[in-house]
Amino acid sequence: MADGPFDLTAEQRALAELARQVAEERVAPRAAAIEEEDRFPEDLRRLFGELELMGLGIPETYGGGGAGLLAVCLVIEELARVSAAASLIVADHELGLLPVLLGASEEQKRAWLPEIASGRRLMAFALTEPEAGSDAAHLAMRAERRGDRYVLNGTKRFITHGNVADSLTVFASTDPEKGSKGITCFLVDRETPGLKVTKLERKMGLHGSPTAELSFQEVEVPVENRIGEEGQGFRIAMATLDHSRPGIAAQALGIAQGALDQAVAYARQRRQFGRPIGDFQAIQFMIADMAIGVESARYLTYKAATVVEEADAGRADWQLANRFSSMAKTYASDVAMRVTTDAVQIFGGYGYVADYPVERMMRDAKITQIYEGTNQIQRLVIARSYLG
């Protein structure tokens, strides 16, 4: 949350304060154990549901908080300050539910969103495949219509919470010849016969946030679970990512803020050559640069969330929202990588060992440069928004 006079409403400020309190009192004491045990923290998922943090971006008519994207970002930021894995419970649920919010019919929204908003139905988002990462339009997963059902066959890879979510928004091709215009989106319950978890990834970071490979073999999905029309799936996926990238920027920002907090506290307390290391100009300059990065990332992240909200309300251009969303994710994640690396440096040898959280923060920061579109892809998007 901004310390200075950033233009937050009283409601947004109150939500950020609540999230900070929850982060400090309920998440921070668990962060090292979540890392160590590398198990999805079900208790935190329930807690976030009870505190109504899981449906903040969903309008009140569908049982959500109606608080908007910036509020969602503020909550993710505060949680990520102490645990990136915990923040991903909120961020990935948001990613998984956005296709419903953006593409589903009124009837589907009324049927599904109240349970999703309460957090009782945890969502995940399944786009990536073994041969379709950055090139997400070239999906191999097929969805074939047979009467009143679709039958899905294929593999999804790197699906956050793919083994613990209750439902997934899944993208598959209904018409391979049409390329991206042949992709369709479905809501699929995880317990559907034929859907199996075939692998859980061993990762550099984000321990406690499982990443699953999912195999779909003759998975039957009723026609009523198709989101949008056939062929609208790619557009829904891209619109989802425009809305979700500010959340990843917020996650990166939170990780960076957490590392900066740790580095400042350590530089005050650690003594060498008879004085606190914070007395040395070399350390002071690192802290100054870290702080400049964090504050710049904060303003760009909040701006991106605001521009996306404005575009949703028809008051801003979608091209602008797309540009800012990509800019914030790219900049904040690059800042998070740099700031966490510098925090490890300020801790010296203690930064490299697991007794202190900064090495975890450095490993967690790395993913923010990769998922929801790598930073190379984001730079392409940003450049194209200028060059056409």
Ligand SMILES: Cc1cc2nc3c(=O)[nH]c(=O)nc-3n(C[C@H](O)[C@H](O)[C@H](O)COP(=O)(O)OP(=O)(O)OC[C@H]3O[C@@H](n4cnc5c(N)ncnc54)[C@H](O)[C@@H]3O)c2cc1C
């Ligand atoms: C922990 C984790 C969680 C994830 N969660 C999810 C999830 O919940 N749902 C989901 O659908 N996906 C998820 N992903 C997938 C993630 O979004 C992809 O890994 C990412 O988009 C990159 O795809 P890729 O790994 O296939 O890399 P590739 O696309 O193979 O890219 C490899 C390298 O080439 C570069 N590259 C590719 N194309 C270009 C180009 N045109 N120009 C310049 N450089 C290029 C990339 O930037 C990268 O550096 C997750 C991944 C991880 C690791």
